[in-house]
Amino acid sequence: MTSIPKGCIFLDSCVAFAEILGEDPDIMDKLKLDIRRRGIRCYISQSAISECTQKLEFTEKFFGHVFRTFAEGYFNNCRQQQGKNPNDPISKDDFRIFASLFNELRKTMGYVLQKPLRELEKKMILNIEQILKGKTKPDFSSFLQGFIAQALLLSAHLRIQKVKFLVNEQGFFKKNSTIPDVGITAKLLANVRYPFHKEDADNISSAWVYMNTSGEKTVFASFDFRTIISHAEEILSLINLQCADPLYAVHYL
Amino acid sequence: MSVSASLLGKVDSVSALRCGFASLQPISIKKTVQKFGLKIKTIQWRFESTEGSADLIKGYPKYMKFLNDFVMQKIKLPSRIDPITFSDMLTKKAQEEFEKDHELKSALGKVEGETSSARPFLEFVCFLRKRYEEKREKSVLAKTEMFSHSNLPFSFFTNLVMSSEIYEGFLDAMQRKTTLYETMWLRKYAGNARLFGLKFQEMKDSLVPLFDVMEYDSFLQRCLGTLVIASNCDSVDSFSSLEFIDVKKVDAEQLTQLSDEFRNSLDRCVSFILSMEPSAFSKMPTTDLNNVFSQMLIQ
Numbered sequence: 001m002t003s004i005p006k007g008c009i010f011l012d013s014c015v016a017f018a019e020i021l022g023e024d025p026d027i028m029d030k031l032k033l034d035i036r037r038r039g040i041r042c043y044i045s046q047s048a049i050s051e052c053t054q055k056l057e058f059t060e061k062f063f064g065h066v067f068r069t070f071a072e073g074y075f076n077n078c079r080q081q082q083g084k085n086p087n088d089p090i091s092k093d094d095f096r097i098f099a100s101l102f103n104e105l106r107k108t109m110g111y112v113l114q115k116p117l118r119e120l121e122k123k124m125i126l127n128i129e130q131i132l133k134g135k136t137k138p139d140f141s142s143f144l145q146g147f148i149a150q151a152l153l154l155s156a157h158l159r160i161q162k163v164k165f166l167v168n169e170q171g172f173f174k175k176n177s178t179i180p181d182v183g184i185t186a187k188l189l190a191n192v193r194y195p196f197h198k199e200d201a202d203n204i205s206s207a208w209v210y211m212n213t214s215g216e217k218t219v220f221a222s223f224d225f226r227t228i229i230s231h232a233e234e235i236l237s238l239i240n241l242q243c244a245d246p247l248y249a250v251h252y253l
Numbered sequence: 254m255s256v257s258a259s260l261l262g263k264v265d266s267v268s269a270l271r272c273g274f275a276s277l278q279p280i281s282i283k284k285t286v287q288k289f290g291l292k293i294k295t296i297q298w299r300f301e302s303t304e305g306s307a308d309l310i311k312g313y314p315k316y317m318k319f320l321n322d323f324v325m326q327k328i329k330l331p332s333r334i335d336p337i338t339f340s341d342m343l344t345k346k347a348q349e350e351f352e353k354d355h356e357l358k359s360a361l362g363k364v365e366g367e368t369s370s371a372r373p374f375l376e377f378v379c380f381l382r383k384r385y386e387e388k389r390e391k392s393v394l395a396k397t398e399m400f401s402h403s404n405l406p407f408s409f410f411t412n413l414v415m416s417s418e419i420y421e422g423f424l425d426a427m428q429r430k431t432t433l434y435e436t437m438w439l440r441k442y443a444g445n446a447r448l449f450g451l452k453f454q455e456m457k458d459s460l461v462p463l464f465d466v467m468e469y470d471s472f473l474q475r476c477l478g479t480l481v482i483a484s485n486c487d488s489v490d491s492f493s494s495l496e497f498i499d500v501k502k503v504d505a506e507q508l509t510q511l512s513d514e515f516r517n518s519l520d521r522c523v524s525f526i527l528s529m530e531p532s533a534f535s536k537m538p539t540t541d542l543n544n545v546f547s548q549m550l551i552q
Contacts, residue, residue, distance in 0.1 A: 013550075061406075063407055064408070067407070116549045145397040150540035160523050167524050170527065223552075
């Protein structure tokens with residue numbers, strides 16, 4: 001008697017990062033529980049692993065760019081233009097400098113970086129509000145260094161976690177060495193509406209190759225609504241592979 | 254402000270631990286003591302360096318010289334910097350720092366003291382672990398200060414911070430393994446020279462590969478630091494007065510190659526420590542920036 005395949009879930013890089021960062025714990029816990037209970041195989045493809053590495057490098061470049069802009073005297077120049085000493089402690093007059101600095105940064109950054117930049121701006125400004133309520137007010141350099149230190153520490157730990165989950169396989173998913181099919185990748189890129197990228201096409205193509213070589217029902221799970229989930233029907237009709245939010249992924253198997 | 258010091262690693266690094274461990278060999282000392290009018294034979298243990306007469310404290314500068322000379326063989330410095338003079342100067346600096354560090358010297362001295370267990374070594378690991386915890390914040394801040402006094406890429410500093418965080422995992426792994434041997438066997442076999450020696454050697458053998466991967470990482474960090482600093486020095490003497498590190502002065506090919514090698518070595522260290530201690534690196538720091546990272550990575 002042949003055993004009935006229980007199905008398989010391929011993860012997008014964003015789902016792996018949600019697990020690493022402990023984001024969306026309710027959805028992730030439900031996904032893990034469903035996988036364990038039903039004995040479903042869960043994989044991350046080589047192309048999704050490469051995308052994780054690229055995303056981490058991109059994140060480091062983002063922080064490098066933002067902090068470099070601050071550190072390279074922009075702030076001090078603005079203060080000097082206002083007739084103030086660059087080394088004075090942070091004061092309420094600095095809010096306008098921060099506003100103009102972040103506006104300048106916003107102009108140089110693409111769509112995907114707007115939300116993270118806004119989040120960073122919010123954290124920095126709210127932090128200053130807190131500092132101004134207290135007795136000791138640091139100078140700008142010490143204030144900035146606190147944020148650089150946090151970014152360095154988190155970047156370092158994310159790289160450590162990347163090894164833990166994606167090299168040593170200490171998570172609920174395993175590596176899968178399936179190589180994307182060039183034809184399927186091209187078909188997806190040619191037919192799925194923008195926004196849809198080469199990395200997305202490769203990750204979905206890897207899942208498609210696995211589905212067709214193993215004969216197992218396969219679902220590609222992603223949190224990325226804008227580029228993947230919103231195109232799920234198009235992808236299904238093109239290559240017969242279901243893409244789903246992790247909240248629903250097991251229900252398609 | 255000098256930016257050179259933190260780039261070359263501190264004395265309380267893997268090298269210090271290697272110095273306090275890898276060359277140790279248990280030597281038995283048999284004594285006959287008079288107690289209550291009876292002659293009682295006792296066996297005590299002393300950990301001696303396998304390098305003949307060299308003791309641990311004298312061994313540290315020698316070890317640093319060996320490392321610095323090896324660094325000079327790995328990297329190519331600008332022609333204005335003589336590698337031998339630069340290596341000697343780095344060794345001298347390391348030696349001066351070590352001489353000033355009474356706390357570390359005293360901790361190393363205790364490892365050499367007479368004992369009947371691996372306890373002194375375990376205490377030495379605990380000492381380094383405690384010291385790391387105390388200096389952790391300062392060490393990260395020193396790297397952020399370097400970022401502000403250079404135009405090196407952010408990833409260069411991520412590597413340095415990652416290396417420090419791995420060092421913590423390394424110390425934890427050492428501490429757990431040594432504690433296990435101490436409580437399970439070494440204490441039990443304290444009166445049996447042969448079994449004690451066997452178990453002690455087994456403990457060392459199991460830890461040496463960990464030292465090897467960690468030390469290579471530490472060596473690569475030293476290579477990178479030396480390359481970056483030497484490239485920014487007009488002469489050997491200007492080493493300690495550097496105020497800004499300009500990436501444009503560093504040979505791009507060497508910097509890229511060494512940075513890649515260092516990053517791969519860091520990954521290897523993490524992987525190795527995790528294979529020894531699967532529960533290592535289980536905590537992600539919680540900072541004001543976690544949400545920013547989430548938005549960058551989960552979209």
